Amino acid sequence: MPWERARAAARRLGERSRPGAAAREPLAGALGATLAEDLVALVGIPSYDAAAMDGYAVAGAGPWTVVGRALAGGGPSVGLRPGQAVEIATGAVVPEGALAVLPYESARRSGRTVAGEVQPERHVRRRGEDTAAGTAVLPSGTVVTPTVLGLAASLGYDTLTVRRPRIAALVTGDEIALAGVPAPGAVRDAIGPMLPGLAAWAGARLDRVDRLADGAADLASALHDAARRPAGSVLVVCGASSRGPADHLRAVLDEAAATVLVDGVACRPGHPQLLAHTGPPDRPETLVVGLPGNPHAALAAGLTLLVPLLAALGGRPDPASGGAGAPPRLPVRGDVRPHGADTRLVPVRIDADGEAACARPVGHDRPGTLRGAAGADALAVLPPGWSGPDAELLWLPR
Ligand SMILES: Nc1nc2c(c(=O)[nH]1)N[C@H]1C(S)=C(S)[C@@H](COP(=O)(O)OP(=O)(O)OC[C@H]3O[C@@H](n4cnc5c(N)ncnc54)[C@H](O)[C@@H]3O)O[C@H]1N2
């Protein structure tokens, strides 16, 4: 399947599997998830008429008689009559009847009397002047960043209703080692360590990575176990998607009567990738992504199928495309050759020196190595027969 169609298929599967996945999370746990509802102000900003400066809240024309003091957290003080003032701290409730706040720097105090120049409403932040209570301030689909959490707290929230797709991963291969320097014939798992960050970047959470020996029986029982997870959960299978004797994923999916939506993608690296789901076509249950075993190929497939699927499941834009809107494009400068029939994904660094930004290939881009991608900013997307100069960029997770 052409690369663009594979990405679109992943996105569509995420969109139609989405409903039902929202949950309430405490603010402290919601970072990185996606808002599942509009964020509506439970109180205004500010939530009461507040002093913006330390000084005097004054009523009517001056000079004024100082009749009291209002401190932040002290609650409303008595109303003022024209000619009266209270000494006031930044953040304290401005008393009824006050016209403005006169900062200390502009005030002349003598005994109980204070004088100075004020303009009406100066240094008073009126209740709701930034945001009125009841206003929808952020739409559903917004990424929960540290700033969003701060805003939600200002608006009175203790919890947020968010989406955070859940993933489990299986790393297959008898040769795979999970720790240490691999012995000859063994290979360190390089995909499992990438998955938590890739998932978080797309607004999802990786619950577990299990190692599986080659063999159809273990894979079938892992798929069976995955069915106990909530509908819309994702199972990532690493390194069982090609056509070798130990590559059983297709057979196991057939056995489970799964629907295979993508079986191989015309891209390099990342040819043998797979997207499938169990359950009926109109009610997908477990969503299955097969990533190739070669680590750079797995990364390319992660950006082609997994990240778009997860972002759509959460209801947010694909982070590899830089969020909503058209994906970024830059001229590619350096030695790159397109493939005749497949889309090439080439690790590039963005070079902003000189007159105009461009994307420079970094090399070390064979399927078996992450060396190029680890030092790159993005993958440049070269469609079959590309002749330049510009290419679409897929951002790499940071
Ligand atoms: N006859 C064909 N052979 C192959 C094809 C093909 O189309 N026809 N495609 C090649 C391409 S391209 C890739 S990519 C690989 C993908 O194969 P699998 O997904 O089945 O993965 P394996 O065969 O298990 O492993 C391939 C390679 O990657 C290493 N590997 C596996 N898992 C990991 C891991 N978690 N971390 C690091 N490295 C891993 C494994 O040792 C192999 O060297 O198939 C080609 N063959």
Ligand code: MOO
């Ligand atoms: O296309 Mo394979 O996925 O290059 O290494």
